[in-house]
Amino acid sequence: MSMLQHNLIDFSVEAYHDGALETIGKEDLLGHWSLLFFYPAGFSFVCPTELEDLQDHYAEFKKAGCEIYSVSCDTQWVHKAWHDANEKIGKVQYPMLADTTGKLARDLKTYNEESGLAERGDFIIDPEGKVVAYEVISSNVGRNAEEILRRVKASQFVYEHGDQVCPAKWEPGDETLEPSLDLVGEL
Numbered sequence: 001m002s003m004l005q006h007n008l009i010d011f012s013v014e015a016y017h018d019g020a021l022e023t024i025g026k027e028d029l030l031g032h033w034s035l036l037f038f039y040p041a042g043f044s045f046v047c048p049t050e051l052e053d054l055q056d057h058y059a060e061f062k063k064a065g066c067e068i069y070s071v072s073c074d075t076q077w078v079h080k081a082w083h084d085a086n087e088k089i090g091k092v093q094y095p096m097l098a099d100t101t102g103k104l105a106r107d108l109k110t111y112n113e114e115s116g117l118a119e120r121g122d123f124i125i126d127p128e129g130k131v132v133a134y135e136v137i138s139s140n141v142g143r144n145a146e147e148i149l150r151r152v153k154a155s156q157f158v159y160e161h162g163d164q165v166c167p168a169k170w171e172p173g174d175e176t177l178e179p180s181l182d183l184v185g186e187l
Contacts, residue, residue, distance in 0.1 A: 004132070004133075004134075005132075007128075007130050008107065008125065008129045009103070010026050011025055011026055011103055013025070013099050013100070013104065014076040017094070021080075031127050032066070032127055033064070033067070033155075034068075034125040035061065035066055035124055036097075037054060037122050038070075038105060038118040038120060039051070039070065039072050039118065040115075040117040040118060040119070040120065042072060049088070051070055051089055053145040054145045054148075055091045055092050060149055061149060065156070066124075066156075067094065068094040069096075070094065070095070070096050071097040071099050072096075072098070073102050073117055073118055109136070121134060121136040121137075122143060124148075133151050150170075165179060
Protein backbone atom coordinates (compact mmCIF):
# COMPACT_ATOMS: atom_id res chain seq x y z
CA MET A 1 0.00 0.00 0.00
CA SER A 2 1.38 3.41 -0.96
CA MET A 3 1.97 5.95 1.78
CA LEU A 4 1.67 8.89 -0.65
CA GLN A 5 -0.83 11.49 0.60
CA HIS A 6 -1.08 9.57 3.89
CA ASN A 7 -2.13 11.97 6.63
CA LEU A 8 0.01 11.50 9.74
CA ILE A 9 -1.79 10.26 12.82
CA ASP A 10 -1.92 12.42 15.89
CA PHE A 11 1.12 11.53 17.94
CA SER A 12 3.08 12.79 20.89
CA VAL A 13 6.63 11.64 21.62
CA GLU A 14 9.50 12.74 23.79
CA ALA A 15 12.55 14.13 22.03
CA TYR A 16 16.10 15.14 22.82
CA HIS A 17 16.85 18.52 21.25
CA ASP A 18 19.31 21.32 21.98
CA GLY A 19 20.46 19.74 25.23
CA ALA A 20 16.96 19.40 26.63
CA LEU A 21 13.95 17.12 26.57
CA GLU A 22 10.77 18.25 24.86
CA THR A 23 7.52 16.80 23.62
CA ILE A 24 6.84 16.84 19.88
CA GLY A 25 3.53 16.02 18.24
CA LYS A 26 1.83 16.23 14.90
CA GLU A 27 0.93 19.87 15.49
CA ASP A 28 4.66 20.70 15.53
CA LEU A 29 5.00 19.38 11.97
CA LEU A 30 2.11 21.41 10.56
CA GLY A 31 2.61 24.71 8.75
CA HIS A 32 6.07 23.89 7.41
CA TRP A 33 7.90 21.13 5.56
CA SER A 34 9.27 18.25 7.62
CA LEU A 35 11.52 15.26 7.14
CA LEU A 36 10.83 12.26 9.37
CA PHE A 37 14.05 10.26 9.21
CA PHE A 38 13.64 6.80 10.75
CA TYR A 39 16.67 4.70 11.67
CA PRO A 40 16.98 1.41 13.59
CA ALA A 41 18.89 2.33 16.75
CA GLY A 42 21.38 4.50 18.53
CA PHE A 43 24.88 3.21 19.28
CA SER A 44 24.86 1.35 15.98
CA PHE A 45 26.88 1.38 12.77
CA VAL A 46 25.30 2.97 9.69
CA CYS A 47 22.98 5.27 11.68
CA PRO A 48 25.63 7.72 12.96
CA THR A 49 26.95 8.24 9.42
CA GLU A 50 23.45 9.12 8.22
CA LEU A 51 22.63 11.44 11.11
CA GLU A 52 25.97 13.22 10.69
CA ASP A 53 25.30 13.61 6.94
CA LEU A 54 21.92 15.17 7.74
CA GLN A 55 23.56 17.51 10.25
CA ASP A 56 26.15 18.52 7.65
CA HIS A 57 23.22 19.63 5.42
CA TYR A 58 20.94 20.88 8.21
CA ALA A 59 21.40 24.57 7.38
CA GLU A 60 20.36 23.85 3.78
CA PHE A 61 17.22 22.01 4.96
CA LYS A 62 16.37 24.93 7.27
CA LYS A 63 16.98 27.42 4.44
CA ALA A 64 14.49 25.39 2.36
CA GLY A 65 11.95 25.70 5.19
CA CYS A 66 12.21 22.03 6.19
CA GLU A 67 12.78 20.76 9.73
CA ILE A 68 14.50 17.42 10.22
CA TYR A 69 13.22 15.00 12.86
CA SER A 70 15.28 11.86 13.31
CA VAL A 71 13.19 9.01 14.73
CA SER A 72 14.01 5.68 16.35
CA CYS A 73 12.28 3.44 18.86
CA ASP A 74 14.99 4.24 21.41
CA THR A 75 14.16 6.37 24.45
CA GLN A 76 14.96 10.04 24.77
CA TRP A 77 17.56 8.98 27.37
CA VAL A 78 19.36 6.86 24.77
CA HIS A 79 19.31 9.84 22.39
CA LYS A 80 20.92 12.02 25.07
CA ALA A 81 23.52 9.40 25.99
CA TRP A 82 24.38 8.82 22.33
CA HIS A 83 24.60 12.59 21.74
CA ASP A 84 26.97 12.91 24.69
CA ALA A 85 29.09 9.86 23.83
CA ASN A 86 29.51 10.03 20.05
CA GLU A 87 31.36 12.79 18.21
CA LYS A 88 29.19 12.46 15.08
CA ILE A 89 25.90 12.52 17.01
CA GLY A 90 27.22 15.26 19.29
CA LYS A 91 26.97 17.61 16.29
CA VAL A 92 23.23 16.95 15.78
CA GLN A 93 21.09 20.07 16.24
CA TYR A 94 17.74 18.78 14.96
CA PRO A 95 15.21 17.02 17.23
CA MET A 96 15.79 13.31 17.93
CA LEU A 97 12.37 11.71 18.47
CA ALA A 98 11.82 8.75 20.81
CA ASP A 99 9.06 6.62 19.27
CA THR A 100 9.26 4.11 22.13
CA THR A 101 5.87 2.52 21.44
CA GLY A 102 6.50 2.35 17.69
CA LYS A 103 3.20 4.18 17.06
CA LEU A 104 4.67 6.59 14.52
CA ALA A 105 6.81 3.88 12.88
CA ARG A 106 3.73 1.64 12.59
CA ASP A 107 1.68 4.47 11.10
CA LEU A 108 4.29 4.93 8.37
CA LYS A 109 4.82 1.17 7.92
CA THR A 110 8.48 1.20 8.97
CA TYR A 111 8.10 -0.79 12.19
CA ASN A 112 9.71 -4.24 12.17
CA GLU A 113 7.60 -6.40 14.50
CA GLU A 114 10.32 -9.05 14.82
CA SER A 115 13.13 -6.74 15.88
CA GLY A 116 11.06 -4.04 17.58
CA LEU A 117 13.04 -1.45 15.61
CA ALA A 118 12.21 1.00 12.85
CA GLU A 119 13.45 0.29 9.35
CA ARG A 120 15.41 2.96 7.47
CA GLY A 121 12.69 5.21 6.10
CA ASP A 122 12.60 8.88 5.23
CA PHE A 123 9.30 10.68 4.77
CA ILE A 124 8.88 14.18 3.36
CA ILE A 125 5.82 15.75 4.96
CA ASP A 126 4.04 18.78 3.48
CA PRO A 127 2.75 21.68 5.63
CA GLU A 128 -0.65 19.95 5.88
CA GLY A 129 0.85 16.82 7.49
CA LYS A 130 0.69 14.58 4.42
CA VAL A 131 3.42 12.31 3.02
CA VAL A 132 4.47 13.59 -0.41
CA ALA A 133 7.60 11.45 -0.89
CA TYR A 134 9.20 8.57 0.93
CA GLU A 135 11.82 5.87 0.74
CA VAL A 136 12.25 2.74 2.82
CA ILE A 137 15.43 0.73 2.33
CA SER A 138 17.36 -2.16 3.79
CA SER A 139 18.81 -1.52 7.22
CA ASN A 140 22.37 -2.14 5.97
CA VAL A 141 22.37 0.65 3.33
CA GLY A 142 22.88 4.30 4.30
CA ARG A 143 21.05 7.21 2.70
CA ASN A 144 22.27 10.44 1.10
CA ALA A 145 21.17 13.78 2.62
CA GLU A 146 21.83 15.67 -0.62
CA GLU A 147 19.37 13.49 -2.55
CA ILE A 148 16.75 13.79 0.20
CA LEU A 149 17.18 17.58 0.16
CA ARG A 150 16.79 17.59 -3.63
CA ARG A 151 13.53 15.65 -3.24
CA VAL A 152 12.33 18.12 -0.58
CA LYS A 153 12.95 21.05 -2.94
CA ALA A 154 11.29 19.28 -5.88
CA SER A 155 8.30 18.38 -3.69
CA GLN A 156 8.01 21.99 -2.58
CA PHE A 157 8.14 23.20 -6.19
CA VAL A 158 5.34 20.93 -7.42
CA TYR A 159 3.31 21.72 -4.27
CA GLU A 160 3.42 25.39 -5.27
CA HIS A 161 3.22 24.83 -9.05
CA GLY A 162 0.70 22.04 -9.50
CA ASP A 163 0.69 22.37 -13.28
CA GLN A 164 4.39 21.51 -13.59
CA VAL A 165 6.52 18.44 -12.90
CA CYS A 166 10.22 18.02 -12.16
CA PRO A 167 12.30 15.75 -14.41
CA ALA A 168 15.09 13.46 -13.17
CA LYS A 169 17.96 15.21 -11.38
CA TRP A 170 15.94 18.45 -11.21
CA GLU A 171 17.45 21.19 -9.05
CA PRO A 172 15.93 24.59 -8.23
CA GLY A 173 16.37 26.86 -11.24
CA ASP A 174 16.32 23.99 -13.73
CA GLU A 175 13.57 23.75 -16.31
CA THR A 176 10.42 21.92 -15.38
CA LEU A 177 7.85 20.26 -17.59
CA GLU A 178 4.22 21.10 -18.11
CA PRO A 179 2.45 17.83 -18.89
CA SER A 180 0.59 17.94 -22.20
CA LEU A 181 -0.28 15.76 -25.14
CA ASP A 182 2.46 17.54 -27.12
CA LEU A 183 5.17 16.07 -24.84
CA VAL A 184 4.10 12.44 -25.29
CA GLY A 185 6.94 10.61 -27.03
CA GLU A 186 9.06 13.78 -27.30
CA LEU A 187 11.26 13.33 -24.24
